[in-house]
Each structure stands twice: as C-alpha cells, then as structure tokens.
Amino acid sequence: MKLHFTKQSEFADVDEFDCDNQALNSFLKDLSLLFQRRHFGVTILCFKEEDLKKIIIGYYTLCPASVQREALPEKFLTGPKPNPIPALRLCRLAIDKRFQNQGYGKILFVHALKKYLDQSKQIGGSIIIIDAKDTKAKQFYEHFGFLSLPSNPFVLIQTIKYIEHHFA
Ligand SMILES: CC(C)(COP(=O)(O)OP(=O)(O)OC[C@H]1O[C@@H](n2cnc3c(N)ncnc32)[C@H](O)[C@@H]1OP(=O)(O)O)[C@@H](O)C(=O)NCCC(=O)NCCS
DSSP: OOOEEEEOOTTOOOTTOOOSOHHHHHIIIIIHHHHHHTTSOEEEEEEEEETTEEEEEEEEEEEEEEEOGGGSOGGGOOSOOOSSEEEEEEEEEEEOGGGTTTTHHHHHHHHHHHHHHHHHHHHOOOEEEEEOSSHHHHHHHHHTTOEEETTEEEEEEEEHHHHHHHHO
16 A cells, blocks of 8 residues: 655645544644644655545654753763753653554654654754653554653653664
C-alpha cells in the first residue's frame, strides 16, 4: 500500500480520525491548523488513497524547542554545550485505531526522526524531545531507545547522533 505524507491544510478531511485519545483527536481536528498558522509547530498527515478518498492513517506534530543543560542526565553532557541546548520537539504522534499495531506508528515515528535529521543539518538542533501522553506512549518511545528525563518521566530525549546512527 502506498503511503503519502503531507502538511496539514484546510483541504485535508480529518473528521473521521479517531486514535482513541480525545486530546489527540481534538488537537488534529480543532487546533493543528491554528498551531501551524501561528508558527508554533507543523503537523504532518500520513494517508492512503482508497476509491479516490484520502484515509488518514496518522499524524505527528513537530515544533522547535530547547532544553536546559541542568535538565539532562550526566551522560548527555559530555563536551562543551550551549545553554539552553537547541532541540526539536515531537509533541504529538497518533495512529487511527483502525491502523494501530500494524507498524504504522513506527513508520510515522521514523519519518518524523528523518525530518528532524534534515532540519538539524539545515539549522542545527542536537536533541530530540518527546512528550508522551501516558505510560503506554512512554513505553512506545522507550522501545526505540529514548530515555526519560529524571525530572519528568513523560518527557523523553535522545541525541541527534543516536538518531543518525539508528534511524538514518
Ligand atoms: C502509540 C502508537 C503511536 C503506536 O503506534 P502503532 O502503530 O500502534 O505501533 P506499531 O505497530 O508501529 O509498533 C511499532 C513497534 O513498537 C512496539 N510498540 C507498539 N506500542 C508499544 C508500546 N505501547 N510499548 C512498547 N512497544 C510498543 C511494537 O511492538 C513494534 O515493535 P517492533 O518494531 O519491534 O515490531 C499508537 O498506538 C497510538 O496512536 N496510540 C494512541 C495515541 C497515543 O498514545 N499516541 C502517543 C502520543 S504521545
């Protein structure tokens, strides 16, 4: 099945999207365009085409970020680093419940990480920060080698070097 990726726009039909998480559903339907227009972050939709209809499989949202050195575990602090450290945030990732547990979460996650790698080469950024909504989501990101911040276990991080090595 061919997957397509596109930036959220007023032409996308997201009404039927349901990932079983009300906050993530509402963000896509009610806030993601506004979020994007105000330059807070960009939402990428993944869809497939069936009978000329675009079916949304999932989405993710990226936004710029920075992280204070003091928030990072010791192992992230080798070598000289600015404070705060330039970063990028994966603030949302969701797969429609009809498509969960079929590998799409991984596909979208890797797509987001590759976008981050490109971005990092253009304008910098050495850490990716992820907000996990709950324990299940946290375990999903841990499965890919991301580590919780000591100050908040639902915020996970990894370095650009790690992403380059494991996902490029
Ligand atoms: C969490 C979510 C994005 C995962 O997507 P998915 O399509 O169901 O997951 P995939 O089928 O792509 O799984 C990919 C891999 O992650 C593993 N995995 C999936 N969910 C996991 C979890 N909760 N904990 C640990 N590992 C998990 C799978 O076993 C699979 O492993 P493999 O590559 O070694 O075979 C999806 O279930 C979802 O959208 N849930 C509701 C919204 C949500 O919680 N979003 C996260 C917001 S922060």
